[in-house]
Amino acid sequence: METSLELVRTGSPKYVVLAKVLAEQIRMDLSIGAPLPTERELQVSYQVSRDTVRRAIARLAAAGLVYNVQGSGTYVADPSQIRKGTRLTGFSQDMAERGFKASSRTLDCRIEPCPAETARALGMEEGSEVLLLRRLRLADGAPMALETARLVPGLFGEALPDPEGSLDAQLAAHGQRIMRAGQSITATNLSVAEAHLLDQPVGAAALRVDRVGFTDQGRAIEATETLYRGDRYGYETTVERDPA
Template sequence: MLNKQSPLPMYYQIEENVKQRIANEEFKRGEAIPSERELSESYEVSRMTVRQAITNLVNEGILYRRKGRGTFVAEEKIAQPLQGMTSFTEDMKSRGMKPESRLLSLQIKTAPAEISQKLHLESSSQVVKIDRIRYADQEPMAIETTYLSVRKFPDLTEDIVKKSLYDYIEKDKGYTIEKATQMIEAVIAGEKQADLLGVEAGQALLHIERNSYLSDGSPFEVVISDYRADRYKFITDMFRG
């Protein structure tokens, strides 16, 4: 299986072999691969060598670790176009996936200074703060915190939040959502984030901050999300000139 006479390092040969076994569907997407001990025995190398290969594959997004459960083959990443503005619910439904939300908390509180500024509120204004975990086909995809003005949306309930906020805003409240400004950067999962998303601490996440606007130009929400980088990627078209 491995060529110990080759100048290629053992860990690199293991990486390529694991990739081939995934391509051949010997290791299936979404399923666990053998443990480090089992792999070290089958490849006849040290566990340290296997660990280096597995860590490299995790860093590439080919594998991912689930705390207390082992190492799994990553599913195909969900490609999210940067053009157009959809809610998580709309996006997952368009892909034939079942969206769900687990509500962690719904609070009315005084808006933090940065949120007040982004929502064009006075410093003493109150906001609804919604913390949710977003699921697709029962798999956690993102941790999401949403801020909305209490004055603009005074009748938000847990039932509304568990469904689609955008449906509520456009169909129930009669507003027209027009655009958003979005910032994306890479971050590392802390212990709490990792536990909520079912991944290992230290795994890469996509940190997204969105400021959304209605058709009259007024900002209506600030959304701060951490998406699993092993399950999500963003794509965009670019034109020269």
């Protein structure tokens, strides 16, 4: 077992080192679904504070190594299953945190008339110009998600965005950043074309996530529909009962 002194000697924050130690134990000793020691047990074993333990576990959860069950504990995650939480992150960030190399295959990138549903979401007039970007998102070369994004034109200056790169990074480079988003998640089944792109059987389960992204000034600039493979993705949130 590492001691608090050994944790300090590395020069890194304690929670970062503790997360690395626990990640190594998960890889070497624990099977999928196995429980981690309780927060109290980790505090005692590593002589660290409760805050350090919680931040270390949060780091492991962000990397997809563990997941939390409210009122029960923390468990080893299936590495093939990506669990998204409530943080606002993009695909590239999600994959990087899990040790995958993100890439994209562009299916369409053009200016088109804005559909009615998108117009309502972005506060635009139906039929006005909107930027369409449709991409197959991959992790280490494997298809993971089918993404159809529509964005307010002019966000990238006079040019179209690089469809192979991170939209979040490109928006930030042009002084635009999505700070909050409203989204809905529904279960669906893949059509013939969708299944072919995602390398799944026709009718396979998928998660459809519809998201509208807003800047810190409250301006809606992006409406995106993403189909995630049901065998690779899950969503987890914490819910609480109203006080009696």
